[in-house]
Amino acid sequence: MPSVYIKTFGCQMNDYDSGKMRAQLAADGFIAADEPGDADLVIVNTCSIRDKPEQKLHSFLGTVLPQKKVRPVTVAIAGCVAQMAGKELYKKYPSVDMVFGPDAVHRIREMVEESKVRRVLDVDFFGEDTYPFPTDVDPGDGGGSVAGFVTIQKGCDNKCTFCVVPSTRGVEVSRPAVEIVDEVQRLCDRGVTEITLIGQNVNSYGLKLGAPGLVGERATQPQPAFAELLRRVHEVEGLELLRYTTSHPRDMGDDVIACYRDLPKLADHLHLPVQSGADRVLRRMKRFYTREVYLDVVARLRAARPSLVLTTDVIVGFPGESDADFEETVTLLEAVRFQGSFSFIFSPRPGTSALRLMDDAIPAGVASARLTRFQAVQRTIQLEEHRGMVGRTVPVLVDGPSAHDEGVACGRTSSFKTVNFPASDDVIRGSWVNVVIGVAYANTLRGTVI
Ligand code: SAM
Ligand code: SF4
Numbered sequence: 001m002p003s004v005y006i007k008t009f010g011c012q013m014n015d016y017d018s019g020k021m022r023a024q025l026a027a028d029g030f031i032a033a034d035e036p037g038d039a040d041l042v043i044v045n046t047c048s049i050r051d052k053p054e055q056k057l058h059s060f061l062g063t064v065l066p067q068k069k070v071r072p073v074t075v076a077i078a079g080c081v082a083q084m085a086g087k088e089l090y091k092k093y094p095s096v097d098m099v100f101g102p103d104a105v106h107r108i109r110e111m112v113e114e115s116k117v118r119r120v121l122d123v124d125f126f127g128e129d130t131y132p133f134p135t136d137v138d139p140g141d142g143g144g145s146v147a148g149f150v151t152i153q154k155g156c157d158n159k160c161t162f163c164v165v166p167s168t169r170g171v172e173v174s175r176p177a178v179e180i181v182d183e184v185q186r187l188c189d190r191g192v193t194e195i196t197l198i199g200q201n202v203n204s205y206g207l208k209l210g211a212p213g214l215v216g217e218r219a220t221q222p223q224p225a226f227a228e229l230l231r232r233v234h235e236v237e238g239l240e241l242l243r244y245t246t247s248h249p250r251d252m253g254d255d256v257i258a259c260y261r262d263l264p265k266l267a268d269h270l271h272l273p274v275q276s277g278a279d280r281v282l283r284r285m286k287r288f289y290t291r292e293v294y295l296d297v298v299a300r301l302r303a304a305r306p307s308l309v310l311t312t313d314v315i316v317g318f319p320g321e322s323d324a325d326f327e328e329t330v331t332l333l334e335a336v337r338f339q340g341s342f343s344f345i346f347s348p349r350p351g352t353s354a355l356r357l358m359d360d361a362i363p364a365g366v367a368s369a370r371l372t373r374f375q376a377v378q379r380t381i382q383l384e385e386h387r388g389m390v391g392r393t394v395p396v397l398v399d400g401p402s403a404h405d406e407g408v409a410c411g412r413t414s415s416f417k418t419v420n421f422p423a424s425d426d427v428i429r430g431s432w433v434n435v436v437i438g439v440a441y442a443n444t445l446r447g448t449v450i
């Protein structure tokens, strides 16, 4: 049997695409290899969001391409770097057999066949009305995991000045709701109990349909709005917990907020990237909200669901960010009391409009000192919030045995906290247990099942 190894960098969209490739290749008999050295086909699914993930492609190829000299192996570069720099990569690495972007994922089987006779390059985008969402479910999904991911849209129509995603993933397209509900149902039938709906701007789902210029089937069959989609998915039999990521603060309408009041299976956690706490910086990032608007969204969410835990993304050292601007990001962190964040130093990316602001670039030392300070404040808040949970009993959705500790199982709360607890073999994966929290760490909690 042929085997495939897929190395995935980047976000959940890439993880999901890798799953779809595995699913489609399984139809041709491909099994998953544990190591690139054992595989007949090696695919590296790349990310170009910052410079660092992009560099990982080159080091990975440095370990894989020499194998071509000693054994037959097909090597493919997929994903966002391939989309951005496909032609250059195709020239730079003549021994790479396939280079293709995210829109070609559904053609993987054809491309593997084609690569047997010629090198393949496919970085074309589909139009809004023709984009085919692959429907095969990854054979790995549900194979013991309680969590499943389902894409609800592709691309992004925003133009945040720092971000490459609109160039790598193309225009925003909402996947038909019937397909989404069907995929959620198929995963739940396999024992998945926690579903995360994914996309780059999920809460604008459905809004782009019927937009001027849209032709074909999707123009005549507008999809429901995101809030309605949440309500439909919430009804799927077997579903215990519903999450989504990533949403944009400016599209957080009252209808979505009302779901936090009405839908008990909607998680007690929301990842709502803010990027900066300073209006000046938000304007230059073209985020289309102010600090005040963001705080108002948070207040309305908490009115609908007082227990809601928020996490966020932050960029420090954006061109022109003053000390005072950065302090506003820290005070926003303190005001909202985010219980987790991904924080990054601004990385200038090809083709983005922030490159025009580079005259105001922030020195590397200043940016990294800001990152350290932000992360220290974040850690203190997390620890304080976690210590406040000690002695409380919380429902935990069991994920399985801990990877590090024998006799210990781990799971997640609805608020996305990882909880470890001693467990016997009869703890059922995918079921809820009540755990009394005994010890708090910055990133995890430990407790005892009652
Ligand atoms: N669509 C989401 C949003 O609007 O927040 C997430 C986009 S991106 C995949 C994930 C995060 O990477 C962003 O929220 C941002 O904080 C960070 N990011 C994107 N471009 C960046 C850049 N050029 N430099 C540093 N961080 C960046
Ligand atoms: Fe990038 Fe902005 Fe789109 Fe998020 S909303 S993917 S940050 S352009």
Ligand code: F3S
Pocket: 009, 010, 011, 012, 013, 014, 046, 047, 048, 049, 079, 080, 164, 165, 168, 169
């Ligand atoms: Fe990276 Fe592409 Fe995701 S650039 S973050 S893999 S959409």
